Amino acid sequence: MDRPHNVVLLNRRCSPGCPDCPGGEAMSAEDAIAAVRAAASRSPVVYLGTEAFAALDLLPSLVTTAAEEGALPILMTCGALSEPLEVLEPALSALSTRGPYAVLWTLDVSHHARLDMREIKRLLRMVDRVSNAMLQVLFVLPDGAVLPSALLEAGLINRGCMLSTRRGESLSSYMRGCAGALLDLPQDASTSNAIREPTGQRTEESPSHPLSFRSLVFETTYFCNARCDHCYTSCGPDASRERLSVDDVRRVIDEATQLPNLAKNCHFAGGEATIYWHELMQMLAHADARGFSNAITTNGFWAGTLDRALRKVGELASVGVRTIELSADAMHQDYIAPGVVTNMIRAGKQLGVQIVLRVCTTRRQNAGHVVTHLAPEEQCGVTVATMPAAAIGRAALIPENDLWRKPGLPEGSCAHALNVVVAPDGRVYPCCNGGELCPSLSLGSIHEGSLQDMMSSLRPNFMLRTLVHAGPAHFASFLREAGLGAKLRDRYGSFCELCTQIFTDPELTQAVQQEVQRRAFAALLSSTAAPKGPC
Numbered sequence: 001m002d003r004p005h006n007v008v009l010l011n012r013r014c015s016p017g018c019p020d021c022p023g024g025e026a027m028s029a030e031d032a033i034a035a036v037r038a039a040a041s042r043s044p045v046v047y048l049g050t051e052a053f054a055a056l057d058l059l060p061s062l063v064t065t066a067a068e069e070g071a072l073p074i075l076m077t078c079g080a081l082s083e084p085l086e087v088l089e090p091a092l093s094a095l096s097t098r099g100p101y102a103v104l105w106t107l108d109v110s111h112h113a114r115l116d117m118r119e120i121k122r123l124l125r126m127v128d129r130v131s132n133a134m135l136q137v138l139f140v141l142p143d144g145a146v147l148p149s150a151l152l153e154a155g156l157i158n159r160g161c162m163l164s165t166r167r168g169e170s171l172s173s174y175m176r177g178c179a180g181a182l183l184d185l186p187q188d189a190s191t192s193n194a195i196r197e198p199t200g201q202r203t204e205e206s207p208s209h210p211l212s213f214r215s216l217v218f219e220t221t222y223f224c225n226a227r228c229d230h231c232y233t234s235c236g237p238d239a240s241r242e243r244l245s246v247d248d249v250r251r252v253i254d255e256a257t258q259l260p261n262l263a264k265n266c267h268f269a270g271g272e273a274t275i276y277w278h279e280l281m282q283m284l285a286h287a288d289a290r291g292f293s294n295a296i297t298t299n300g301f302w303a304g305t306l307d308r309a310l311r312k313v314g315e316l317a318s319v320g321v322r323t324i325e326l327s328a329d330a331m332h333q334d335y336i337a338p339g340v341v342t343n344m345i346r347a348g349k350q351l352g353v354q355i356v357l358r359v360c361t362t363r364r365q366n367a368g369h370v371v372t373h374l375a376p377e378e379q380c381g382v383t384v385a386t387m388p389a390a391a392i393g394r395a396a397l398i399p400e401n402d403l404w405r406k407p408g409l410p411e412g413s414c415a416h417a418l419n420v421v422v423a424p425d426g427r428v429y430p431c432c433n434g435g436e437l438c439p440s441l442s443l444g445s446i447h448e449g450s451l452q453d454m455m456s457s458l459r460p461n462f463m464l465r466t467l468v469h470a471g472p473a474h475f476a477s478f479l480r481e482a483g484l485g486a487k488l489r490d491r492y493g494s495f496c497e498l499c500t501q502i503f504t505d506p507e508l509t510q511a512v513q514q515e516v517q518r519r520a521f522a523a524l525l526s527s528t529a530a531p532k533g534p535c
Contacts, residue, residue, distance in 0.1 A: 004178035006043035008035040008062075010055040015080040020110045020170055021050055029058055036062050040069035047104065047182050049076030050171075056083065056091050060098050067099030074102045074136065078111050078171075079120045088123075093130040100415075102133035108140040108170045112148065124156050129411070135161045138183060140168040141380050152368035158361040159404045160494065163384040211458060211468060215265035216256045216292070217421040217432045218283065220244045224272040226299055226335035228327075230360045232392035232434055232500075235271045242424045243276065248446060249283045252422060255451040257290050262420060266292035269432070271424070274298045281319055288320030295323040297358065299332050300340045309343035310350065317353050324348065325385070328357040330365040341370065345378050356383045362402045390497040392434055405491035412495045413471030422446060428454055430464065433496045438503035440513070441467075462520040463513055472499040475512045482511040 010032055012024035027035065032055075039046040046066050052059065052075035059075070066073040081088065095101065105124065107115075124135060135156065139147060147165065151157060164183055168174030175182070219233075221243035227236035256262055266287040273280050273296060284294050296316065303309035316324065328341050341357065348355035359367050367386050371379060388404035389395045414431060421432040426446045429435040441464065443454040458464065466474065472495050479485055479502075487508060492498050502508045 004047075004175060004180060004182040006039045006045055006181045007047045007049060007175065008032060008039055009050055010048055010052065010058060010062075011050055014051040014078040014111070015054075015082065018080065018111075020108070020172070022172055026055070027058075029061065032058050032062055033065050036065045036071075036073070037069055040066055040071035043181055044071050045074060045181070046071045047074045047076055049106070051077055051080065051082075053077050053088060054082050056088070059091075059095055063095055063098040063101050066101075072100060072102060074104045076104045076106050077123075078106050079115055079123055080111075081123065085122060085126055089126050089130060092127065096130060100133070101131060102136060103127045103131055104136045104138055106138050106140075106171050108168070108174075109142060109145060110170060112139075112151075117150075117154075121154075121156055128159075137161060137163045138171075139163065139165050140171050140174045141165055141376075142169050143167070144376050146374075146376050146379050147371060149368055149372050152371050153366050155404065158363075158366045158386050159388050161384075161386045163367070163386070165380050165382055167380050211261060211415075211418060211430075211465070213259075213262045213418045213420050213430070215263060215267050215295075215419050216253070216287075217267045217269060217419045218244060218249055218252075218273075219269050219271065219421060219423050219432065219436065220249070220273045220280065220283070221271040221276065221424050223275060224270055224299075225275065225301055226272070226332060228331045228335070228360075228394070229398060230329075230331050230362070230389040230395040232390060232395055233271075233436060234393040239271065240424070243279075244422065244424055244426070246279050246282045248426065249422075250286045252446050252451060253283075253287050253290055253292070256292075256420070259420075259451060259455060261455070264290075264292045265295070267295045267297070267419070269297040272299060272301070274302065281315065284316070284319040284321060292320070293322055294320040295325065296321055297325040297327065299327045299336050300324075300344050301336055303340045303343045303347070304337045305339075306343045306346055309340075309347035313344070313347040313351050313353055317351050321353060323354045323356060325356045325358050327360075328370050329359040329361065330369045331360060333370075342374065342378055345374070345382055349381060354383065356385050359384055359386045360389050361386050361404065362389050362398060363404065364402055388493045390434070390493050390500070392437065392497065392500050403493055405493050407491050409473040409476055409488070410492045410495040410498055411471060411473055413467075413469060414495075415468050418468065420451065430468070431496075431499075434500035435503075437500060438509075440503050440509050463516045466516055467499065471495055472502055475502060475515075478512055478515040479508060482515070484508060484511055 011026040013021040036046055048062060063073050157163060166174055168177065222233055222235045222239040223241050224235040224239065225237060268280060268283065287294055302312050326341065326344050345355050357370060359370055361367060367384055371384060389398055391398065391403060418430050419432050421429045421436060423429065423436045428443045428446060429441055430443065435441050443457060476488060479488065484507065502512060
């Protein structure tokens with residue numbers, strides 16, 4: 001079977017008796033390793049299918065190979081498993097020690113009709129526990145078909161997911177028709193998980209993995225024409241008018257070209273960055289001229305008609321914008337004219353710009369509230385990125401029973417999801433999902449030093465390195481020992497929510513800093529103690 005250039009078919013059927021998957025022999029270990037190396041030379045993302053979980057014996061060597069080649073392996077599964085979850089879970093948990101990976105749940109109408117959704121939920125919950133990666137879903141739709149509403153309303157989709165739809169009679173027919181990559185998602189351009197130039201020293205608290213950054217993000221302003229209930233930075237018409245200047249952004253972009261541990265992706269957001277359209281166009285043009293792949297986040301208020309959407313998206317494409325992340329959830333729709341989502345999707349398809357619908361979800365307002373209103377031709381070829389609202393900023397007022405939460409402390413870390421984020425006041429942070437609210441996580445200011453200086457400051461920053469590699473749940477024992485465990489909640493929506501809670505609370509922050517410094521000092525003394533020998 002023909003296939004996209006970044007897909008390695010370890011096997012040809014999702015299960016032995018599947019009537020929809022073509023037959024064929026499974027790959028040998030040697031051929032699979034060679035195929036992964038070849039695919040990694042063409043793409044930063046390598047998909048392993050048709051059913052990766054049916055090749056558990058091959059996966060450790062393939063994940064290791066992909067990491068060595070600087071690619072992210074994505075394990076494809078349709079959920080028809082040949083091994084019980086009791087066997088699969090420890091195998092996938094051990095796999096994470098070989099390198100980062102993600103999981104892509106592949107569906108078409110036939111496969112979806114045969115699935116036991118209870119078993120799928122068990123499978124995906126298990127994957128969520130062990131993989132530390134956002135769930136990705138590919139649903140191949142034939143002409144005239146739409147996504148099942150039950151799928152769009154399911155918790156496994158709304159708790160954080162990248163859902164992509166593509167046209168085809170089946171998954172195999174879609175792959176036969178692909179001329180390039182399996183999915184042209186934002187991650188295909190931005191994922192860079194194996195930067196070989198290390199940044200900073202390693203300690204027992206920060207494992208031997210270099211810090212690498214996926215993109216340079218400019219939050220140019222917190223001013224916005226909408227005042228959404230879920231906004232964690234509390235942007236709106238009453239927010240500060242402070243914004244980054246064109247000259248400062250140009251200078252930072254120039255400095256960023258010298259950082260070996262930063263992928264050349266540039267993202268502009270807010271607030272609503274497009275309010276200052278002409279300034280934004282100058283910033284984007286400079287990033288494009290320096291070889292960055294550009295993306296923006298917007299609520300699309302300017303796309304009230306298709307003609308206007310075509311003109312504006314065309315202008316953005318002319319300065320290197322390849323992806324537009326459109327804030328499209330129910331909370332944004334209170335402020336944005338009807339038809340904006342449809343106009344943006346149509347304009348993006350005509351002009352070759354990827355439109356990603358960013359849908360912030362609660363239990364009452366899920367992805368179905370946005371996607372089910374789209375016509376079949378608009379649902380197909382679009383990507384929907386869901387993220388659960390976190391009780392941060394204005395979203396702290398959302399009722400607890402309306403938030404997607406899980407019991408216990410959320411495991412996981414952002415070691416492979418870091419960004420260099422420049423806030424409107426010039427402060428720089430390693431995260432754009434609440435990090436801007438945490439002064440202790442700041443790397444410095446563009447008004448006081450260069451990006452190179454800030455990268456150097458990471459070397460002795462044991463607290464940040466521990467946070468990045470081990471995740472915020474690692475600090476729970478520190479807080480309990482300090483008598484502050486009662487401040488931790490019983491349930492969280494994500495590890496980002498836990499991180500923001502710790503590092504916006506001065507008392508919790510101080511306790512973590514003191515314990516990290518104590519451990520780092522103890523490790524330093526241990527490593528420098530001279531062994532006793534004969535005189």
